[in-house]
Amino acid sequence: MLSSADIKQAALAVGFDDCGVARADALTDDEYPLREWLHRGWHGELTYMEHNADKRMDPRLLVPGTKSVICLVSAYPPPDSVGGTAAYARTREYHKDIKQMLFALREKLGIEGKCCCDTVPISDKHWAARAGLGWIGRHTLLVTPRWGSWVNLGEIVTTEECDTYDTPGINGCTDCNLCVDACPNHALDGRMLNVTRCTAYYTTHHQRELPPDIDTRGYTQGCDICQLACPFNH
Ligand code: SF4
Ligand code: SF4
Numbered sequence: 001m002l003s004s005a006d007i008k009q010a011a012l013a014v015g016f017d018d019c020g021v022a023r024a025d026a027l028t029d030d031e032y033p034l035r036e037w038l039h040r041g042w043h044g045e046l047t048y049m050e051h052n053a054d055k056r057m058d059p060r061l062l063v064p065g066t067k068s069v070i071c072l073v074s075a076y077p078p079p080d081s082v083g084g085t086a087a088y089a090r091t092r093e094y095h096k097d098i099k100q101m102l103f104a105l106r107e108k109l110g111i112e113g114k115c116c117c118d119t120v121p122i123s124d125k126h127w128a129a130r131a132g133l134g135w136i137g138r139h140t141l142l143v144t145p146r147w148g149s150w151v152n153l154g155e156i157v158t159t160e161e162c163d164t165y166d167t168p169g170i171n172g173c174t175d176c177n178l179c180v181d182a183c184p185n186h187a188l189d190g191r192m193l194n195v196t197r198c199t200a201y202y203t204t205h206h207q208r209e210l211p212p213d214i215d216t217r218g219y220t221q222g223c224d225i226c227q228l229a230c231p232f233n234h
Contacts, residue, residue: 020131086222
C-alpha cells in the first residue's frame with residue numbers, strides 16, 4: 001500500500017507544484033456532463049470525444065483493476081498581455097515535460113501505472129477536482145486556489161492502493177459569473193463549453209475556417225479571455 005504523504009513529497013521532488021490522490025471509481029454525470037455535452041453536439045468536430053466515453057467516465061475501464069488516480073499540477077506563468085498566443089502556449093510545449101515528470105515520479109515510487117497527459121481518454125481536470133486540487137469553474141477549466149487556472153495537469157492511473165485519499169474541495173465560484181459574461185462568443189453556459197463558438201477551437205486547429213461571427217479579440221492561437229476574467233487568476 002502506498003503512502004499518500006510519500007507520493008506528494010515525491011511529486012514535489014520531481015518538479016510538480018501540487019499533487020492529490022483520488023480513489024478510482026466512476027465520475028458522475030453531475031461532475032462531468034460528458035454525455036449531455038456530446039448529445040448537444042457541443043463537441044463540434046472533436047469526434048474522438050465520442051469514443052471511449054465510458055473510459056473517460058471511469059478509469060477502471062481504462063486500466064483494469066485501477067485503485068488510485070495520482071493527480072499532478074504544474075503551474076505556468078499568467079499572460080502579461082492580451083491577444084496573440086494564449087498563455088498555455090507561450091512557454092515550451094508542455095506535454096513532453098509533464099510526461100517526463102510523470103515517468104520520473106512513477107519510477108521514484110517504484111510502481112506500475114499509466115502516465116496520462118491529455119492524449120489518454122481520461123479527464124485530467126475532473127480527476128484533479130476529485131483529488132482536491134481545485135474545482136471546475138464556470139469556464140469549464142480547473143481552478144486551483146493558488147495558481148487559478150494557469151496550470152497543466154497529468155495523472156498516474158495505478159492498481160496500487162493508497163493509505164488515504166483526498167476528497168473534492170469546495171467550489172469557489174459561488175455566485176460569480178464573470179467568465180461566462182466575458183466570453184465574446186457566448187460559448188459558455190456555466191456548465192459546459194460549446195466549442196463551435198470558441199475561438200480556441202478554430203485557432204488551435206488551423207484547418208478549421210474561422211466563422212465570420214466569431215470575435216477573437218485579437219487571439220491567433222487559443223484564447224485567454226474567460227480565464228482573464230476570473231478573480232482567482234489575478
Ligand atoms: S476561450 Fe475565449 S471564446 Fe472560448 S469560451 Fe473562453 S472566452 Fe469564450
Ligand atoms: S470567473 Fe467566477 S465563475 Fe468563472 S471560474 Fe472564476 S470564480 Fe468561477
